[in-house]
Amino acid sequence: MDWGNVTAEDLIEALREVDWSSPPRPPSEFFSRFTVPRSYSKWNSRLKCNLYYYRTNYFIMITVILGLGFLRRPLAIVAALLTALSIAFLNDSFAGTFSEKITRTVRQFSPHLAAKMRPPLTPVIRGRPSAKRTIHICGRPRWVFVLVFSTVSFILWFVSCGILTLLWAFAIGLLATVLHASFRTPNLKARLNTFREEFRAVWRNYSEL
Secondary structure: OOHOOOOHHHHHHHHOOOOOOOOOOHHHHHHHOOOOOOOHHHHHHHHHHHHHHHHHHHHHHHHHHHHHHHHOOOHHHHHHHHHHHHHHOOOHHHHHHHHHHHHHHHHHOOOOHHOOOOOOOOEEEEEEEEOOOOOOOEEHHHHHHHHHHHHHHHHHHHOOOHHHHHHHHHHHHHHHHHHHHHHHOHHHHHHHHHHHHHHHHHHHHHHOO
16 A cells, blocks of 8 residues: 555544554564655655554553653643543544443443443435444433533643643654654554555445445
8 A cells, every 4th residue: 555645634534433442562563673764755654654553552652641741730630531532532443342331331230221321223224324323422422422521621621730731741742653653664564454454444334335
């Protein structure tokens, strides 16, 4: 796959729809080989490939950096977690997995309440869904949780006075991510895993037609 032809919008859309439940790549692979890109096109292609392939590692790295920056601000740590959840809920796979695990846990204590947390059924006409499936979390539209978590996190950021610390920690996390993605040489395993994940996604979409 020629990552140079992939636009930023395509990359963001792929990160939104891809499965985030896969474990992070091992440190021995994450820090194995670094080289300087020979041209702007090589750098552009390498950056997009690494951002997609090491997405879980980068998410963990930014979260750890944010956590280290808020060791003396407990409210800021809670605000950072709520902000991370608000962003994670935008991913279809994470939202579905989170809702399924919460529903399964609630079912052990209250099956009646768990039944109410199921997403509404999408009507099917001639074997196809009549409309694009809306992502639900615990029986409610996803945007409700994103709005509530974002609002609560904003209030906690304001109360803890940790906005400046957040900006510095987030900037350091983004800088570390860009530097690693720019100089980490994509290996054959990364390309093969990327192709396999893309094929599975395409086949899953095809099977739903």
